[in-house]
Amino acid sequence: MTALAKDSDSRITIQKFGGSSVATPSRLKRIAQKIAQDRERWDGMVIVVSAMGNTTDQLLSLAQRIAPAPSGRELDMLLSTGENITAPLLAMALHEQGIDAISLTGLQAGITTHGPHRHARIADITPTRILSALGQQAIPVVAGFQGATKELDITTLGRGGSDTTAVALAAALKARQCEIYTDVDGVYTADPRTVPEARRLMTISYTEMLELATLGAGVMHPRAVEIGETYNIPIWVRSTFGKDDGTLITRSVVEDRQRVRGIAQETNVAKLTVYGVPDRPGLAATIFEALGEQGINVDMIVQNIARNGLMDLSFTVAESELAHARPLLEKQCSILGGKGIDSATDVAKISVVGTGMMHTPGAFATMFRALANEGINIQMISTSEIRVTCVIDEPSARQAVRALHKAYELETL
Amino acid sequence: MTALAKDSDSRITIQKFGGSSVATPSRLKRIAQKIAQDRERWDGMVIVVSAMGNTTDQLLSLAQRIAPAPSGRELDMLLSTGENITAPLLAMALHEQGIDAISLTGLQAGITTHGPHRHARIADITPTRILSALGQQAIPVVAGFQGATKELDITTLGRGGSDTTAVALAAALKARQCEIYTDVDGVYTADPRTVPEARRLMTISYTEMLELATLGAGVMHPRAVEIGETYNIPIWVRSTFGKDDGTLITRSVVEDRQRVRGIAQETNVAKLTVYGVPDRPGLAATIFEALGEQGINVDMIVQNIARNGLMDLSFTVAESELAHARPLLEKQCSILGGKGIDSATDVAKISVVGTGMMHTPGAFATMFRALANEGINIQMISTSEIRVTCVIDEPSARQAVRALHKAYELETL
Numbered sequence: 001m002t003a004l005a006k007d008s009d010s011r012i013t014i015q016k017f018g019g020s021s022v023a024t025p026s027r028l029k030r031i032a033q034k035i036a037q038d039r040e041r042w043d044g045m046v047i048v049v050s051a052m053g054n055t056t057d058q059l060l061s062l063a064q065r066i067a068p069a070p071s072g073r074e075l076d077m078l079l080s081t082g083e084n085i086t087a088p089l090l091a092m093a094l095h096e097q098g099i100d101a102i103s104l105t106g107l108q109a110g111i112t113t114h115g116p117h118r119h120a121r122i123a124d125i126t127p128t129r130i131l132s133a134l135g136q137q138a139i140p141v142v143a144g145f146q147g148a149t150k151e152l153d154i155t156t157l158g159r160g161g162s163d164t165t166a167v168a169l170a171a172a173l174k175a176r177q178c179e180i181y182t183d184v185d186g187v188y189t190a191d192p193r194t195v196p197e198a199r200r201l202m203t204i205s206y207t208e209m210l211e212l213a214t215l216g217a218g219v220m221h222p223r224a225v226e227i228g229e230t231y232n233i234p235i236w237v238r239s240t241f242g243k244d245d246g247t248l249i250t251r252s253v254v255e256d257r258q259r260v261r262g263i264a265q266e267t268n269v270a271k272l273t274v275y276g277v278p279d280r281p282g283l284a285a286t287i288f289e290a291l292g293e294q295g296i297n298v299d300m301i302v303q304n305i306a307r308n309g310l311m312d313l314s315f316t317v318a319e320s321e322l323a324h325a326r327p328l329l330e331k332q333c334s335i336l337g338g339k340g341i342d343s344a345t346d347v348a349k350i351s352v353v354g355t356g357m358m359h360t361p362g363a364f365a366t367m368f369r370a371l372a373n374e375g376i377n378i379q380m381i382s383t384s385e386i387r388v389t390c391v392i393d394e395p396s397a398r399q400a401v402r403a404l405h406k407a408y409e410l411e412t413l
Numbered sequence: 414m415t416a417l418a419k420d421s422d423s424r425i426t427i428q429k430f431g432g433s434s435v436a437t438p439s440r441l442k443r444i445a446q447k448i449a450q451d452r453e454r455w456d457g458m459v460i461v462v463s464a465m466g467n468t469t470d471q472l473l474s475l476a477q478r479i480a481p482a483p484s485g486r487e488l489d490m491l492l493s494t495g496e497n498i499t500a501p502l503l504a505m506a507l508h509e510q511g512i513d514a515i516s517l518t519g520l521q522a523g524i525t526t527h528g529p530h531r532h533a534r535i536a537d538i539t540p541t542r543i544l545s546a547l548g549q550q551a552i553p554v555v556a557g558f559q560g561a562t563k564e565l566d567i568t569t570l571g572r573g574g575s576d577t578t579a580v581a582l583a584a585a586l587k588a589r590q591c592e593i594y595t596d597v598d599g600v601y602t603a604d605p606r607t608v609p610e611a612r613r614l615m616t617i618s619y620t621e622m623l624e625l626a627t628l629g630a631g632v633m634h635p636r637a638v639e640i641g642e643t644y645n646i647p648i649w650v651r652s653t654f655g656k657d658d659g660t661l662i663t664r665s666v667v668e669d670r671q672r673v674r675g676i677a678q679e680t681n682v683a684k685l686t687v688y689g690v691p692d693r694p695g696l697a698a699t700i701f702e703a704l705g706e707q708g709i710n711v712d713m714i715v716q717n718i719a720r721n722g723l724m725d726l727s728f729t730v731a732e733s734e735l736a737h738a739r740p741l742l743e744k745q746c747s748i749l750g751g752k753g754i755d756s757a758t759d760v761a762k763i764s765v766v767g768t769g770m771m772h773t774p775g776a777f778a779t780m781f782r783a784l785a786n787e788g789i790n791i792q793m794i795s796t797s798e799i800r801v802t803c804v805i806d807e808p809s810a811r812q813a814v815r816a817l818h819k820a821y822e823l824e825t826l
Contacts, residue, residue, distance in 0.1 A: 025478035065438035067505040074501035077516050081494040088487035092480040103490050108565055152521055
């Protein structure tokens with residue numbers, strides 16, 4: 001009871017700054033000014049930063065010029081330098097504001113990971129140095145996106161992993177909240193570039209945000225949302241230099257009237273199909289184990305019932321993974337005696353997300369009807385309790401999102 | 414006796430690649446090919462790399478845009494990323510050659526340092542991971558220029574510190590030799606761009622190289638030479654992609670006929686004078702302690718006898734340090750009751766170096782005469798046992814070096 005009271009009394013906040021908001025020295029200076037202002041409201045602040053602008057892409061491109069498929073260990077070592085540049089620069093900018101600050105790599109911050117390189121998971125956080133800095137009224141500036149194994153090998157947490165660093169630190173430090181500063185000022189009912197009527201949500205539940213994050217709403221890393229849910233960390237998604245409150249991701253969202261919370265779209269996606277495979281148990285396991293061993297993240301899997309003992313199986317991967325995935329699938333197809341494989345990149349995934357869908361008869365059907373009314377063909381369908389996703393032709397994506405936003409009356413709620 | 418025999422049997426070599434030879438991915442690929450070829454001659458190779466091209470300058474410039482005088486700790490964190498980019502890229506390039514390799518930061522390589530940030534010194538090397546890699550026939554690629562304190566704070570070893578990393582690793586691993594690959598193909602009697610007749614030396618002693626290195630011959634970091642001398646590590650200075658043997662820095666150089674080994678020149682130098690200071694004990698200590706505390710490396714110090722109880726004291730610093738040093742000296746001057754200070758950047762240091770100078774009457778005078786014959790005024794003089802250095806006007810530097818090269822007959826020996 002005492003421990004609980006103490007936790008909820010915590011006056012520590014985590015602020016994560018990423019993407020374009022840390023792209024230049026002058027923006028880092030503005031962030032330092034912002035931190036200086038926010039500081040008075042908190043007993044302790046911990047900052048997490050991403051790589052500056054397109055540094056990560058530049059580093060990846062250097063690696064590509066040397067090796068088409070570089071080793072995960074070496075790639076992690078290379079990519080971690082991106083955040084290791086931002087962190088000391090922001091610490092320097094804080095010093096210029098008269099604030100004591102020290103930069104910490106993931107290793108120095110005590111972030112231990114397990115699992116494969118490039119997609120490592122945080123196993124444990126021993127925040128000795130962070131606590132010691134906070135005890136001295138200094139602000140720790142932690143390089144996001146990275147950790148280290150017990151053998152001190154550098155690992156990275158996958159794209160967008162700085163969000164994960166921030167929320168995991170919030171959990172480890174029992175922080176009051178975690179603030180994710182980004183280019184957008186919150187979570188919207190749809191991408192405002194596609195749907196001008198899209199509204200910013202004041203609050204969204206972890207579960208709903210998780211579906212939106214997984215489905216390419218692009219605002220937050222899904223694993224960060226998961227950790228937030230597990231440890232019940234309120235997460236704010238806000239614009240770095242904007243004035244709005246942003247969107248609060250939290251557990252306690254009760255909105256009866258609301259059936260659907262947002263429409264997500266994803267176009268950097270490729271569709272793969274293996275067809276005419278003799279049906280037998282363990283088929284899917286064989287195929288997806290082979291892909292998993294090569295570190296390929298498979299997204300949406302659709303398998304229909306077999307016809308004449310032959311089975312077709314489709315799934316999507318990130319477009320950038322297709323070159324890796326296709327030859328692997330060809331090999332599996334030949335091993336399994338399938339007729340052939342097929343792939344396409346001109347597809348888009350459109351999803352409708354909302355807890356309200358759970359107990360709302362016809363909520364799924366609204367989506368299919370809306371798409372049919374627009375003459376848009378549905379290639380694949382996959383559903384969860386609170387989400388329905390359709391794969392359609394990429395050129396129709398924009399039209400589909402706008403039609404769905406209207407069909408679910410998201411602009412009026 | 415057994416241990417000694419074992420040491421001399423070592424078939425490990427250290428190869429250090431720096432500067433422009435690691436500037437691009439294609440050059441890293443060529444280095445990987447070179448290592449693949451050299452590999453057969455050795456039982457174990459350890460590679461040390463510098464930052465790519467002008468990365469270090471770019472990082473410094475980022476810091477300058479945020480803070481005019483950034484904290485040493487944060488600057489070390491920032492600058493170390495330069496080498497941390499090269500190392501994994503070279504490891505990837507080695508993988509492409511079918512060679513097992515792992516990159517290691519200074520921390521991972523077990524390089525522990527003490528002393529101030531930006532100018533840390535190697536206290537100890539615990540090469541556990543390097544030895545484990547060598548035991549598995551893998552090539553460790555170590556990020557040069559850096560280490561870590563016992564508290565795991567990142568430190569750097571000062572400009573050119575990758576040479577120090579390489580020679581210190583050679584000592585720790587009892588390597589047969591250390592090879593420093595660079596843009597030039599060896600140590601010359603003078604800068605060939607200034608003196609076309611300059612000759613490459615086949616061998617040079619540690620002591621002579623130390624004077625040349627300190628005096629801006631620019632080929633090697635002086636601390637690396639010192640460590641080489643202490644542990645008697647043969648050091649080769651060679652061109653990365655050239656075919657010549659280069660210059661061997663070693664203990665056993667016996668060349669009776671040779672009186673002077675080379676002429677060094679340095680133009681990125683500033684001269685500072687504090688004049689009219691009431692003479693009393695501890696004067697120099699007061700001034701240079703103040704500069705030392707701010708991390709300013711003072712180079713050549715000249716203090717003449719006092720006249721009328723008043724003393725003038727001159728010294729040189731790197732041109733880039735002048736902006737820091739001048740206000741500090743002004744403060745010290747006012748504290749000590751001096752008349753004023755003076756500084757100039759249009760000066761050059763010209764040095765004549767060679768063990769032969771020790772017991773050669775008139776060897777110093779040859780320098781002064783040669784400069785006088787050219788009508789070049791000498792502003793400051795400083796000598797060591799094997800070196801004489803004059804500060805002159807920068808515009809006369811080229812003329813002075815050519816005249817000295819001729820006066821000491823370096824082109825004919």
